[in-house]
Amino acid sequence: MFGPGASMTALPTSNLRxxxxxxxxxxGGLLLAIVLARRVLELPLPLxxxxAVTGLLALVNLFTWWRLRQVWPVADGEFFAQLLVxxxxxxxxLFYCGGSTNPLVSFYLVPLVIAAITLPAAYTWAMALLTASCYTLLMFNYYPLMPKSGDFSTAIYLHLTGMWLTFVLSAFLIAFFVVRMAATxxxxxxxxxxxxxxxxxxxxIVALGTLAAGAAHELGTPLATMAVVATExxxxxxxxxxxxEDLRLLRQQVDSCKHILSNMLAAAGQGRAEEAAAEPLNHYFDGLLEKWQLVRPGVAVKAEWQGALPAPRIxxxxxxxxALLNLLNNAADASPKSVEILGRWQGGELQLExxxxxxxxxxxVQQRAGQPFFTTKGHGFGIGLFLANATIERFGGKVMLTNREGGGVLTRISxxxxxxxIKP
Incomplete structure (x- = not known):
């Protein structure tokens, strides 16, 4: 129901892959072309x-494979250098294989399209200028390539076949890269x-925390006054x-409010208290329910803990x-008579239902549940579920709300x- 926090993927690294x-x-295509040109088409290729170029490309690709296994990100300049190679x-x-008369000259479009999709405008224009310049130079400087037979009609047929093959290969390569890039x-x-x-x-959350801290300070004085008046x-x-008896209950509730505010102020701006006492997970749940039932004594609770004993110490x-108290309060607000709780721990993960x-x-309501300031109750501010979910996500967890068969809601916390x- 609530979106998971996902980390950013390294887009340039995906492109380099x-x-x-x-x-x-x-x-692979070069090796196949050499065999076909020499054995089938009988073209006098300078081997x-x-x-040498094929071997250098293989070495560069070997380096690229090693580079992909490193953790540092791929910069735009590095990616441009890969295309430049x-x-x-x-x-x-092409210089040794007919220059601009070779139909494979259209392959210049592949690195240009890749640069246009993945790199900033400056790199794209640089690639366009480079490929255009190389194409222009190959129009005037190249080793001509003709069949051994010297038949001009055969050369025309080979050229047209090469144009078709170049178009098919370029189309598939560009489509492959563009589709993958669009998905990425x-x-x-x-x-x-x-x-x-x-x-x-x-x-x-920061704004709410600031307001809550201010309210906690300001509520301290009236609560102290109420405690004194109740005692008198x-x-x-x-x-x-x-x-x-009514005054005793009032004083107890005032003391509970003061205790909650004191804990709030003590926890404000602090992280996990490493010096706090560690306790087994099942004992933590027992203490949590005991604290909650002091506030909601009229709710009948059926609790069950499942997991290997001794439970992990946390x-x-x-x-x-x-956050867990907020979720329990939501369940009690919806079902004031009874609430069922099931806790399971296994393999380093806790499931609480x-x-x-x-x-x-x-x-x-399912669509908007968890949004700040949204509530279906006649009271409250609509931030309990929002804050509970934000807190649990901060610990790498998630909250799911689903309707139960026969009525009611199942709140599942992972x-x-x-x-x-406890860190060793």
Whole structure:
């Protein structure tokens, strides 16, 4: 339901991988062309320079294979240099094989199209100028290539066949690269949109955190006043048992509010408290439910923990605890009588399911659930689920809300334990 955080793919690296593949095809095609030209078409090819260019391309491709295994990103200049190697190789081969009369001269379009798709305008214009210059030079400087028979009609037939073959190969190579590039660009755009959405959400969280910290400071004084007044009223009306019990409950709730605000202020601006006491995961859940039922004592809870014992020992962040409490409160608001909880841990991952028997989620609510300031309740600010999801995603997890058969909502939390486990 909520979008996962995805890391940006290295777009230039993907392009370099495709260049490696295209050059491998080019080397294979050269070897096949040499065999066909010498054995079938009986063309007097200069084998030494062609073999030298093919060998150099193979060495460059070997270096490219090594380069793809490195972690540093591929810069535009490096990618342009890779295309430049191919243009130089095409030029040398054409120089010894008929120059501009060779139909393979159209292969200059392949690196030009790739540059236009992947590189900034300056590199594209540089590639256009380079390929045009090479083509022009080959019109006047080249070794002519004719069949041994010297038959002009045979040369024309070979030329037309070569033009057809060049078009087919160029079309397939360009289509291959453009389709792959379009898919990569769409994926990049989706990731950029997700990153912008995450940045906007983080800005909202920072704003909410700032307001919450200010409110916590300002609420301290009226809560202290309420605690003092409640204590004095207990003393003044000690003979009225019902009123004293109500005042005791009021004082307990005030103390609970003060405790929550104190924890909020203590956790503000702090990361995971490494000095905090570690505890087994099942004990953490027991403490979480105990704390929650102090606030929601009227909700019947059926809880079950599944996993290998002894359970992993964790140090839970205060914000994660608050996020889980928010999700439990949402379930109790929808189903005030009973809530079911199932926790499972296995293979370094935690699955927590919170099940209620409320009215469920309407389709339009499912679409908007988790958006800030959206609520279907008659009270509240509509930020509980938003903050809970943001917190759980910060720990690498995700929240899914689905309707249950027979009514109610299943809230499933998936959370890797790597950020909670005690570091050795």
């Amino acid at each position: 495709r260049i490696f593949l295209l050059r491998s095809i080019e080397i 030494l320079p062609i073999a 191919d243009v130089i190789a095409i030029t040398v081969l 660009i769409k994926d990049r755009d989706r990731q950029l949109a997700a990153a912008r959405e995450e940045t906007l959400r983080n800005e909202r 009223l207990q003393q003044d009306y000690a003979g009225e048992a019902a009123l004293v 140090i839970a962040d205060q914000t994660l605890t608050q 919170i099940r209620d028997r409320g009215p469920g989620l309407a389709p339009e 959370l890797p334990l790597t950020k909670l486990l």
